Amino acid sequence: MELLIFYPIAGLCIALALGVIFNTSPVGSAMCLIGMMLGLSGIFVLLQAHFVAILQIIIYAGAIMVLFMFVIMLLNLKEAASSDWVMRDKNLFISIMSGVLAVGILYKIVDVIFMTELNSPATLPDSFGTVATIGESLFTDFVLPFEVASLLLLAAMIGAVVLAKPKLD
Amino acid sequence: MFEDSVPLAHYLTLSAVLFVIGIVGVLVRRNVIVVFMSIEIMLNAVNISLIAFDHYLNLSNGQIFSFMVMCVAAAEVSVGLAIIIALHRNKPTVNLDEFNLLKW
Numbered sequence: 018m019e020l021l022i023f024y025p026i027a028g029l030c031i032a033l034a035l036g037v038i039f040n041t042s043p044v045g046s047a048m049c050l051i052g053m054m055l056g057l058s059g060i061f062v063l064l065q066a067h068f069v070a071i072l073q074i075i076i077y078a079g080a081i082m083v084l085f086m087f088v089i090m091l092l093n094l095k096e097a098a099s100s101d102w103v104m105r106d107k108n109l110f111i112s113i114m115s116g117v118l119a120v121g122i123l124y125k126i127v128d129v130i131f132m133t134e135l136n137s138p139a140t141l142p143d144s145f146g147t148v149a150t151i152g153e154s155l156f157t158d159f160v161l162p163f164e165v166a167s168l169l170l171l172a173a174m175i176g177a178v179v180l181a182k183p184k185l186d
Numbered sequence: 187m188f189e190d191s192v193p194l195a196h197y198l199t200l201s202a203v204l205f206v207i208g209i210v211g212v213l214v215r216r217n218v219i220v221v222f223m224s225i226e227i228m229l230n231a232v233n234i235s236l237i238a239f240d241h242y243l244n245l246s247n248g249q250i251f252s253f254m255v256m257c258v259a260a261a262e263v264s265v266g267l268a269i270i271i272a273l274h275r276n277k278p279t280v281n282l283d284e285f286n287l288l289k290w
Binding site: 018019020023027030031034035037038040043046047050053054057060061063064065066068069072073076077080081084085087088089091092112115116119120122123126127130131133135136137138139140141142145146150151154155159162166169170172173174176177178180181183 | 190191192193194195196197198199200202203204206207208209210211213214215217219220222223224226227230233234237238240241242243244246247249250252253254256257258259260261262263264265267268269270271272274275280
């Protein structure tokens with residue numbers, strides 16, 4: 018049953034991720050990316066991490082992709098420039114070599130992955146992945162990283178405002 | 187548990203495939219926005235492995251980590267898109283090859 022749910026979602030995610038990089042218009046890429054985020058949140062639900070699945074939808078599919086769409090519309094990137102796909106001659110060899118490298122790395126990673134001995138999930142308590150469990154862990158064991166993350170977000174907010182201002186005075 | 191539960195290796199393979207797709211996107215595309223989206227794909231791929239290990243080892247640390255990854259992704263996207271807007275104001279293009287002022 019789980020396999021029947023997993024494979025269609027995984028295939029959809031991979032197809033949409035390929036759609037992101039092979040789409041000619043940035044808006045189409047963004048739409049594919051939103052679909053991929055939703056598919057990944059389905060995978061998280063399958064892994065019983067409900068809190069992270071909800072965060073995935075709210076933060077990625079909601080906030081981050083809206084920001085992307087804002088910028089795409091703001092910069093008016095309707096059609097991809099034809100030069101976007103042209104590879105420069107001096108880079109052709111490097112491009113082929115990096116393609117070979119990517120495929121090789123993927124092959125080696127998958128090779129190592131299948132050596133794992135974890136084939137069936139641990140017996141999970143009912144509270145696994147709920148907001149209560151994650152929240153308790155977040156505010157006891159991981160309270161310092163949590164506060165540092167809030168500082169990071171504050172710095173990012175100030176940085177974005179300063180960078181996007183027309184003129185620094 | 188279910189007899190036909192998904193082995194951990196399949197989740198990790200999905201994660202690796204998505205990560206490599208992200209790398210290929212960064213290497214192949216020259217459009218700043220699409221390169222940024224490829225980086226998002228890579229961050230998401232890492233989240234899958236973290237949560238899959240959580241599920242198979244009955245931990246909650248990986249979920250906290252993926253929460254932190256999402257915070258970093260949000261910060262990175264807001265600052266990065268602000269940089270893109272500032273760049274676009276100085277030079278109206280989104281082709282990465284034309285931004286080479288700091289290269290040499």
